[in-house]
Amino acid sequence: MTTLAEFGAPGALIEPTTFRIERRLPGSIERVWAYLTDSELRKLWLASGVMDLTVGAPFELVWQNDRLVDDMGQRPADFGEEHRMDSRILLVEPPRKLVFSWFETGEVTFDLMPDGDGVILTVTHRRLSGRSGLLSVSAGWHAHLDVLAARLAGAPFGSFWDRWRALKEDYARRFPE
Secondary structure (H helix, E strand, C coil): CCCHHHCCCCCEEEECCEEEEEEEEECCHHHHHHHHHCHHHHCCCCCECCCCCCCCCEEEEEECHHHCCCCCCCCCCCCCCCEEEEEEEEEEECCCEEEEEECCCEEEEEEEEEECCEEEEEEEEECCCCHHHHHHHHHHHHHHHHHHHHHHHCCCCCCHHHHHHHHHHHHHHHCCC
16 A cells, blocks of 8 residues: 655755656656646546636636545644635646746746656646745645656645644745744
C-alpha cells in the first residue's frame, strides 16, 4: 500500500518570488493533462472551474478543499469552506504546457513531459507576494499535488489540513526570511 510519506519531494524557490515543484505521476500525458484542464477531474485534487483552453479566455477556480479527501482534518480558522479566484489562460500547448494567471499579479505554469510509463509534472508559480503568501501557496501546491499523485495511483491519502500545516511549517524552515 502506498502511503502519503512516499509521495512528494519538496519544492524550491528558484527566484525570491518563484516556487517550483515537480512530481512524477503515473499514467499517460493525456490522462494527466485531463486532470489539469477538465473541471470535474481537477476538482478531485485542486479546484473546479471550466476552462476554455483559448489564450486570453477568463475562467474561475473554485476551491472546496474540505471535499478533496475523506479525512480533511481541521480546516485552519483563516480559511473558508470555499475560495474563488478569477484567472485567465495565458498559454496552451496541449498536452505539454498550460499557463494561467493567478489573481492579477501571479502566474502558474504546468509543464508535462512523458517519462516511461509516467509523466513528469513541473509546476512553477511566479510572482508570489509576501512571506505568508509564499508559505501558504508552497504548502498548498505541495499538498494538492500529493492528492493528485494519490488519485492517479489509486492510493489513500491522509489528513489534508494536517499535511498542509506540517508542510507550511517545513517550508517556513526551508525558505529564509
